[in-house]
Amino acid sequence: MAGIYIHIPFCKQQCTYCDFHFSTTFDVYRSAMIDSIVQEIENRKTYLHNIDIRTIYFGGGTPSILNEAELKSILAKVYDAFKVTDGAEITLEANPDDISGANLEVWKKAGVNRLSIGLQSFKKSDLEWMNRAHTVSDSFQCVKLAKQHGFEDITVDLMYGLPDLTMEEWENHIQEVMDLDVPHVSAYCLTVEEKTVLSSLVGKGKIVPASEDQQSDQFLKLLEKLEINGFVQYEISNFSKPGYESKHNSNYWKGEWYLGVGPSAHSFNGKNRSWNVSNNQQYIKAIEQNLEFSTIEVLTQANVFNEMLLTGLRTIYGVNLTKLAEIAPISLVFQQKTAEFEKNGWMEKSADEVFLTKEGRLRADFIASELFID
Ligand code: SF4
Numbered sequence: 001m002a003g004i005y006i007h008i009p010f011c012k013q014q015c016t017y018c019d020f021h022f023s024t025t026f027d028v029y030r031s032a033m034i035d036s037i038v039q040e041i042e043n044r045k046t047y048l049h050n051i052d053i054r055t056i057y058f059g060g061g062t063p064s065i066l067n068e069a070e071l072k073s074i075l076a077k078v079y080d081a082f083k084v085t086d087g088a089e090i091t092l093e094a095n096p097d098d099i100s101g102a103n104l105e106v107w108k109k110a111g112v113n114r115l116s117i118g119l120q121s122f123k124k125s126d127l128e129w130m131n132r133a134h135t136v137s138d139s140f141q142c143v144k145l146a147k148q149h150g151f152e153d154i155t156v157d158l159m160y161g162l163p164d165l166t167m168e169e170w171e172n173h174i175q176e177v178m179d180l181d182v183p184h185v186s187a188y189c190l191t192v193e194e195k196t197v198l199s200s201l202v203g204k205g206k207i208v209p210a211s212e213d214q215q216s217d218q219f220l221k222l223l224e225k226l227e228i229n230g231f232v233q234y235e236i237s238n239f240s241k242p243g244y245e246s247k248h249n250s251n252y253w254k255g256e257w258y259l260g261v262g263p264s265a266h267s268f269n270g271k272n273r274s275w276n277v278s279n280n281q282q283y284i285k286a287i288e289q290n291l292e293f294s295t296i297e298v299l300t301q302a303n304v305f306n307e308m309l310l311t312g313l314r315t316i317y318g319v320n321l322t323k324l325a326e327i328a329p330i331s332l333v334f335q336q337k338t339a340e341f342e343k344n345g346w347m348e349k350s351a352d353e354v355f356l357t358k359e360g361r362l363r364a365d366f367i368a369s370e371l372f373i374d
């Protein structure tokens with residue numbers, strides 16, 4: 001089984017912290033971009049070697065900007081070019097301010113059956129310095145409205161580690177999400193990425209980021225609250241009620257194949273990884289003139305081994321040692337280090353798998369990097 005990711009590189013406005021690929025001035029080439037995405041799907045229909053498609057994911061940017069005709073034309077091409085399984089998970093990332101009764105009906109009719117809604121915070125001043133396009137009231141209303149229109153598979157994004165966010169406020173944000181009664185939550189720590197508006201505000205001292213201690217205290221509080229409310233942390237940043245795990249993202253973490261279309265989208269088919277140019281005009285021109293628009297990296301044994309470790313250790317599925325050993329032999333150093341992590345209470349082992357404990361998940365990237373091979 002494989003998945004298809006479609007990157008819609010348009011946003012109404014620029015969130016201060018965001019380093020994803022998008023443009024806010026897209027009206028003049030909007031239809032050329034949609035045509036190019038449709039054409040890329042056609043051009044790359046053999047990339048996944050005819051494997052059935054189990055998930056389709058509209059990400060961005062802001063896919064909820066798409067109108068009915070645009071959304072339908074992209075999906076029609078996916079169904080035309082690939083064998084999509086019955087009941088495939090079709091996710092659309094939606095910003096709260098785009099969620100209206102009319103749009104929900106369009107998305108439902110088009111086949112979207114999962115919504116990923118970027119709430120981020122329930123504090124007015126946070127949404128303002130983040131330059132989000134929605135209000136706190138939108139956050140509450142949009143989830144209710146989505147449910148009224150028949151969407152039950154809903155995930156919301158929340159951010160912690162925000163400047164001046166007190167523990168009390170953070171607990172309230174978690175409670176607000178619990179009260180919205182959604183089956184899936186993704187929570188991300190605010191990171192100051194280079195070349196973002198946030199990084200310049202931090203550089204000028206206008207915003208002071210949360211300390212590492214505050215970040216990890218908030219993360220631990222999140223784990224505690226979500227566990228009490230019946231959520232399972234199936235990946236470091238992702239929590240779901242049983243049966244509501246994101247199939248699309250789980251595919252990434254399990255090393256399944258995927259095709260990414262649109263500017264900046266990444267693809268993987270077991271043999272190579274590729275990423276499309278992160279420039280809207282160059283992407284459109286390349287598609288129109290049949291020029292190269294992606295960089296291809298042929299994966300080495302070490303790449304595949306390290307990637308399996310990095311992604312697997314972030315999930316409750318852990319890392320299968322037999323599968324890992326099929327890529328490269330498990331060394332003595334690996335065994336010594338995993339024994340050390342086990343002794344520290346960071347790792348657990350079953351017959352054929354290694355997993356991180358709650359404490360270990362706080363250090364997942366460090367632990368994985370210690371086990372990497374060259
Ligand atoms: S809406 Fe999403 S993709 Fe667009 S700028 Fe904001 S965070 Fe980035």
